[in-house]
Amino acid sequence: MEILRVENLSFRYPNGEGESDFALSDINFSVSRGEFVVLCGVSGCGKTTLLRLIKKECAPAGEKSGRIFYNGVPLEDTENAGEIGFVGQNPECGIVTDKVWHELAFGLENMGLSTDAIRRRVGETASFFGIQSIFRKKTDELSGGQKQLLNLASVMVMGPKLLLLDEPTSRLDPIAAADFISTLQKLNRETGLSIILSEHRLEEVLPTADRVILMENGKILICDAPRKIGERLAEENSRHPMMRAMPSAVRIYRGLDMRGESPLTVREGRDFLLNNFSGAARSDKDFCGGEAKEIKEAKEKESERTAENKKSRRDFGVLAAEMKNVWFRYGRALPDVLRGVSFDVRRGEAFCILGGNGVGKTTALNVLAGLDRAYRGSVSVNGKRISEYRGASLYRENLAYLPQDTSALFVKDTVIEDLCEIFSMAGVKKSDREALAAELAKKAGLSHLLRRHPYDVSGGEMQRLALCKVLISKPKILLLDEPTIGLDAFSKDELRNIIKGLKSDGVAVLAVTHDAEFAAECADRCALFFDGEILSVAEPSLFFSENNFYTTAANRIARDIWKDAVTCGEVVRRCKEYCGS
Amino acid sequence: MKAFKNFHPVSLAVYFLSVLTVLMFTKNPVLQAEALVGAALFLGALQGVGTLLSDAPFYLALFAMTALTNPLFSHNGVTPLFFMNGNPVTLEALLYGVSLAATVIGALILCRCFCDVMTSDKILYLAMAASPKFSLVLSMALRFIPMLVKRFHRVERAQRTMGLYSGKSVSDRVKFHVRVFLSMIPWTLENAMETSASMRARGYGKYIKRAEKIKNGKNVKNVKCEKKKRTNFSLFKFTPRDAALIFVCLLSFGISLLGEAFFSVGFEYYPRLGALRLTAWSAAVYAVFGAVTFMPFLIEVKEALVWKYCVSKI
Known part of the structure; x- marks a missing residue:
């Protein structure tokens, strides 16, 4: 039985004029009861608009045609706001009240339920979502993941039949995001809830989805089962930007031009490789003849690699920044966050620090950026101790810092005012500033954003603008805090290209990230941060192949055959090599 | 040690209001002493003896200042102790100053207890009664x-x-x-x-x-x-215990004020010190108000003892 049907839906925002300005055009689809539908597409393709139109209380103003039916009734005639639940992108903004229990009760209060009824439903919901332990806490004490889970719970407490989620995990770290997704799967499986989820991180979501709707320019491009989406996408356009967003198994499968239903999970992908390419692993062994030789060879390789590593380290040239045995804590009575951190970054290299949540990665960046002061150890930037920099000299043509929340870099009403201000600090004449800013934006392909308010640009665009802004001061070292959070695959690619360009200009890039895929593809060296210190530093292929858990999906798929293949491209290349030989 | 905090917000509000009102209106030294000592013990139970001792100098200084300022400016009273700049410093004015100081310090300490006990969610609950x-x-x-x-x-x-x-x-x-x-x-x-x-x-x-x-x-x-009417949910439950607290508070409030007005609980400093008369009514007022002011402390102590007893049994 279908719970939602969308017929010929078109929508245009009030400022849109021509035919091309339709945010949505001619959307047709239906969702049956208990179905888990994933909505994907590059940012700006109309996913959010579509979801908001289905939730009539959140519908944007504009010109709408076509019809939406909920349970066979036109959406306008439905009465109960609790029937269709909506969870937005920003975990902060969804929360209304100051206490967790009050937040859970908020929707039920609006429904006019009695105190006893509310007490029961709130208790039951809190138990299901496992948030009893935070029940009496203040909402601003929660972590991002807990906040988003609370948002979900306070919508689910009203007992919706259809749940709409607009990129709910885009601001969460991968671990919290995976928790959130698994809660959604539990809801779908155990309560038969119908879910429409828009998402750009498809690796975890796609395997449990019943159907995928892929949108492009306000139209539905593909609507099919997850296993067929890879092939259908290739039929449309083999170089479609969404291909990069697909799970690693699909990307490897498609990279080898295989036909038919694709594997989705790491397990299926690994089985596929083992069935077809296990010869590659065996032939290696046969060639070496026995295990002893294999180990010997591995050791040889290892020493070769370290030698190479040393050589390449020398090639990287001058030291850009260095931390030696740095200790830091936020307060006298608080525990140490950094416990003897030592590392160095050289010019022209990208250094990625990976690690879980709250282990102190960002704190290390803050100390390096001079925002927090270490109480023991030495921090130097460009050969000068950080305490020797006076005033803003550390930030002039020297060090730039891109925080996780890039919007914090913009304080004016339009983007161009913010850029001009930086030029004014550099001593550029007033008449030249705007021209310089415009030229800069043109180079980065961001000219159309200059007159906008910083809050009116998308996450990917915001980040490019922010990078543009911090690079005006021509830094020699760039610090990035979680640069890939909230970015779609397309924006990630762009970021990678920017970093590549910076590297060739001799800039040292230090990124702190959760994103193993990103680190594998763009870093020259990776390090694991745990318990306040840096544990291992190595080039990505060695770093990830040594890890059992903290590694890329592509590496998990291929590690039984090629232990050191860490990116999808690498796996595909080796498969093709094997086929060729 | 947070037993008193667990009362219903309405009961707690009634408690603080009734004790504060009696304290503000009475000049009876017995009632003032009861309120002051009760409040101090309450604060000690809430925030620990350490905080109480570390804050004591501040309260004592304030007490002394208030008590000594009054006789300098008020020259009422019939028992001059000595003369300063040709003005009499009287015993009555000095004692009235002490009484004033007891009221001010007592109210201050009670307000600190109030801040500690009435957390934001309790205030919100009370505000809900006024306007949801x-x-x-x-x-x-x-x-x-x-x-x-x-x-x-x-x-x-x-x-x-x-x-x-x-x-x-x-x-x-x-x-x-x-x-x-x-x-x-x-x-x-x-x-x-x-x-x-x-x-x-x-x-x-x-x-x-x-x-x-x-x-x-x-x-x-x-x-x-x-x-559709919006309802208001809260985690607080009104139990017989809460009703009992309200009843006791209102009783003490009622008989104190009545006693103050009609039944010889009132006390005068000027022109001459009044006498404290012990009548049935005043004895009842002293007993009930005393019970109310010492109750939070006693409840906390009882809770602590019960806890210790339970632990020792385990």
């Missing part, structure tokens, strides 16, 4: 303010790394903070819009349309709009 909407707004403000402060610090730090206005001069510092502060305004508005969307999505302010079609006609316009 105001209570909701208050709750949203309590949610919003920490978020704003966090955002402010985040922007401040981000701006610092841009190297703007980071000179040591006053004008640079002012400029730096002003531009960060100004950027909070659009952010607040943006945030408010998203929050209101989240509220609407959960049915806030929704009109329930009830079509009351006239039996014979099909007049679609005749749709009665009726706002």
Whole structure:
């Protein structure tokens, strides 16, 4: 039985004029009861608009045609706001009240339920979502993941039949995001809830989805089962930007031009490789003849690699920044966050620090950026101790810092005012500033954003603008805090290209990230941060192949055959090599 | 040791109001002493003896100052102790000063207890009785303010790394903070819009349309709009224990005021010290008010003993 049907839906925002300005055009689809539908597409393709139109209380103003039916009734005639639940992108903004229990009760209060009824439903919901332990806490004490889970719970407490989620995990770290997704799967499986989820991180979501709707320019491009989406996408356009967003198994499968239903999970992908390419692993062994030789060879390789590593380290040239045995804590009575951190970054290299949540990665960046002061150890930037920099000299043509929340870099009403201000600090004449800013934006392909308010640009665009802004001061070292959070695959690619360009200009890039895929593809060296210190530093292929858990999906798929293949491209290349030989 | 905190907010409010009112109106030294000692013990039980001792010098100094200031300015009374600048310093004025000091310090300590006991959710609950909407707004403000402060610090730090206005001069510092502060305004508005969307999505302010079609006609316009009543949920439960507390408080409040007005509990300092007469009524007032003022302390102590006893049994 279908719970939602969308017929010929078109929508245009009030400022849109021509035919091309339709945010949505001619959307047709239906969702049956208990179905888990994933909505994907590059940012700006109309996913959010579509979801908001289905939730009539959140519908944007504009010109709408076509019809939406909920349970066979036109959406306008439905009465109960609790029937269709909506969870937005920003975990902060969804929360209304100051206490967790009050937040859970908020929707039920609006429904006019009695105190006893509310007490029961709130208790039951809190138990299901496992948030009893935070029940009496203040909402601003929660972590991002807990906040988003609370948002979900306070919508689910009203007992919706259809749940709409607009990129709910885009601001969460991968671990919290995976928790959130698994809660959604539990809801779908155990309560038969119908879910429409828009998402750009498809690796975890796609395997449990019943159907995928892929949108492009306000139209539905593909609507099919997850296993067929890879092939259908290739039929449309083999170089479609969404291909990069697909799970690693699909990307490897498609990279080898295989036909038919694709594997989705790491397990299926690994089985596929083992069935077809296990010869590659065996032939290696046969060639070496026995295990002893294999180990010997591995050791040889290892020493070769370290030698190479040393050589390449020398090639990287001058030291850009260095931390030696740095200790830091936020307060006298608080525990140490950094416990003897030592590392160095050289010019022209990208250094990625990976690690879980709250282990102190960002704190290390803050100390390096001079925002927090270490109480023991030495921090130097460009050969000068950080305490020797006076005033803003550390930030002039020297060090730039891109925080996780890039919007914090913009304080004016339009983007161009913010850029001009930086030029004014550099001593550029007033008449030249705007021209310089415009030229800069043109180079980065961001000219159309200059007159906008910083809050009116998308996450990917915001980040490019922010990078543009911090690079005006021509830094020699760039610090990035979680640069890939909230970015779609397309924006990630762009970021990678920017970093590549910076590297060739001799800039040292230090990124702190959760994103193993990103680190594998763009870093020259990776390090694991745990318990306040840096544990291992190595080039990505060695770093990830040594890890059992903290590694890329592509590496998990291929590690039984090629232990050191860490990116999808690498796996595909080796498969093709094997086929060729 | 937080037994008294667990009373219902209404009972707690009645408790504080009744004790504070009696303390403000009475000049009876027995009642004042009871209130002062009771409040001090209460604070000690709430925040520990250490805090009480470390704060004691402040209270004693304030006490002495208040007590000594009165006789310097008020020369009423019939028993001069000595003369200063040709003005009599009287025993009555001195004792009245002490009484005044007891009232002020007692009220101060009680207010500190109040702040400790009445947490934000209790205040919100009480505000709900006055106006549910105001209570909701208050709750949203309590949610919003920490978020704003966090955002402010985040922007401040981000701006610092841009190297703007980071000179040591006053004008640079002012400029730096002003531009960060100004950027909070659009952010607040943006945030408010998203929050209101989240509220609407959960049915806030929704009109329930009830079509009351006239039996014979099909007049679609005749749709009665009726706002569905919003209920207010709280975690507090009103138990017999809470009712008992209210009853005792009101009883002590009633007989104290009546006694003050008619039944020889009243006390005068001027022109001559009155006498404390022990009548049945005044004895009852002393006993009941004393019970009320010492109750929080006794409850905390009892709870601690019960706890110890339970632990020792394990």
